[in-house]
Amino acid sequence: MKKRTVSIILTGILAANLLTGCGGNRTAENPGQNPESGETNSGDASQISSSDKLSFQLGHINPASEYSQCQYLCTAFADKLLELSDGSIEVEVIADGQLGGERDMIEGMQMGTIDMMSIVGFSFDSFVPSMQLLDLPYLFGNPEEAFLILDNDELLKPVLDEIYEKCSTKVLGFGAGGFRDTSSNKNPITDVSSLSGQKLRLPETPIYVDTFKALGANPTTMAFSETFTAMEQGTVDGLELPIMSIYPSKYHEIVTIQNPLFEDKVRAS
DSSP states (O other): OEEEEEEEEEEEEOHHHHHHTOSSOOOSSSTTBOTTTOOBOOSOGGGOOGGGOEEEEEEOSSOOOTTOHHHHHHHHHHHHHHHHTTTSEEEEEEOTTTTOOHHHHHHHHHHTOOOEEEEEGGGGTTTOGGGGGGGOTTOOSSHHHHHHHHTOHHHHHHHHHHHHHHHOOEEEEEEEEEEEEEEESSSOOOSGGGGTTOEEEEOSOHHHHHHHHHTTOEEEEOOHHHHHHHHHHTSSSEEEEEHHHHTTTTGGGTOOBOOHHHHHHHHHO
């Protein structure tokens, strides 16, 4: 059964750190400019000294797998930024939650200890309640509808401004995480009635919990880093995640009962 909410991946940068030079190894006033003469170097990256470079870390909680959409997004961002800056801005991608969970990283952005992060949008819900609007079930019918909203800067400006004010985080953009699917080791999820009584791991956001309660499930919240073990040991019956997150995290290897749609999607991945 597909729960038609969109999994939103945000790439944020602590703008105050970037502007003040506190977030990276910045020693020159401007990248590519000689701090003594004020003369600008040519675009040749080989002429940029290490003292002129900006270095940042970009964290996310997903695996550093070539099949991970989050790793791909972060790597593509880092590569493009390096290209556009002629080698003067370097971004090191730190995967597997090495910089902490998503809530930890948001708090790190607030304190100035985290440079950049790629996280799921609902992780902001407890900091910025208006973000829960994007978690409403059945809000989008397809990816095209989702990006008509997510690419509308004017429409989202009040929410993004609140994220900046409360979390010291500038949202740079949204990436496709895919619609979220429910899988289980108890019985196949083929319709609403098959959710009845299933203990499902959910992220810590009220709209998700209330939705699955209304559908008859028995939801429990836990950190993503704890979910694989909980599924493997039978602490929970199932979980809901996009296929693009299930496959690189190898959840398909421990889900023993899968509905045909789920199996087809894993094979297609």
